[in-house]
Amino acid sequence: xxxxxxxxxxxxxxxxxxxxxxxxxxxxxxxxxxxxxxxxxxxxxxxxxxxxxxxxxxxxxxxxxxxxxxxxxxxxxxxxxxxxxxxxxxxxxxxxxxxxxxxxxxxxxxxxxxxxxxxxxxxxxxxxxxxxxxxxxxxxxxxxxxxxxxxxxxxxxxxxxxxxxxxxxxxxxxx
Numbered sequence: 001x002x003x004x005x006x007x008x009x010x011x012x013x014x015x016x017x018x019x020x021x022x023x024x025x026x027x028x029x030x031x032x033x034x035x036x037x038x039x040x041x042x043x044x045x046x047x048x049x050x051x052x053x054x055x056x057x058x059x060x061x062x063x064x065x066x067x068x069x070x071x072x073x074x075x076x077x078x079x080x081x082x083x084x085x086x087x088x089x090x091x092x093x094x095x096x097x098x099x100x101x102x103x104x105x106x107x108x109x110x111x112x113x114x115x116x117x118x119x120x121x122x123x124x125x126x127x128x129x130x131x132x133x134x135x136x137x138x139x140x141x142x143x144x145x146x147x148x149x150x151x152x153x154x155x156x157x158x159x160x161x162x163x164x165x166x167x168x169x170x171x172x173x174x175x
Contacts, residue, residue: 030164031066038062038156042149051145055131057083058149060124065157069170073122074157077175078115080150082122086111087146090132091139104133 023031039054039062046053061083064074072078086108093107111129115121128146131137154171161170 027167030160030167034156034160035062035066038066038153041152041156045148046145049145051141053145053149055128055146055149057124057127057131058146058153060127061122061150062153064122064124065153065170066160069157069161069168070172075171075173076154077173078120078122078125079154080147081118081120082115082125083128083146083150084143085115085118085120086122086125086128087132087139087143089114090129093129094133094136099133099136101134104130107133 039059042054042058061079064071065079068074089111090104090107093103093110097103097106107129108126111126112121112123115125132142157170161167
């Protein structure tokens, strides 16, 4: 048997996905500016309330809402509903199993399944589950702030898409 006759395994990692065309610089500037403004607003609200409002999952949500606003993950149903469902999963996991890292990991996995079933997929929201399990924030404070922060992202995205001519319409749907 020659080298040319040896059967080859399929190369799963072969090739590259086609890259989308780069956005116009003004689009990137607009997206980044709106993200920074919305996140700074959340920092200001947190300072006034003496509570953390800007948490890593919310910053990751901003990247999706302002960077790829047409994706299903960026729509209000997924942003707001996803964070709230994942927080609920986090509080349930915390109550039943405690605040260990393995509980956070398990909870995040369950949260992905729950948001998928609820048609509210939003990958940053799985991190909200982790925050809840590992930090155990007071639900009466955390949940309204989380909902408000997610709503601010959505409203800022809505305003930004209407403020710039030629911007992708956001949201594509509300619910």
